[in-house]
Amino acid sequence: xxxxxxxxxxxxxxxxxELRQYTLKPxxxxxxxxxxxxxxxxSQEATGMTIIGQF
Numbered sequence: 001x002x003x004x005x006x007x008x009x010x011x012x013x014x015x016x017x018e019l020r021q022y023t024l025k026p027x028x029x030x031x032x033x034x035x036x037x038x039x040x041x042x043s044q045e046a047t048g049m050t051i052i053g054q055f
Contacts, residue, residue: 017052
């Protein structure tokens with residue numbers, strides 16, 4: 001229960017949401033997903049960012 005409350009508090013305390021849009025070349029979607037997972041998600045979480053989703 002405390003974990004859920006802390007997660008909600010963290011989301012409410014961070015009013016910035018970043019949206020990005022990329023143009024993909026045919027057949028390269030998985031390459032981009034792998035790049036994001038490998039290079040961006042962990043490093044952003046390590047600096048305290050909360051990744052709320054990848055769409």
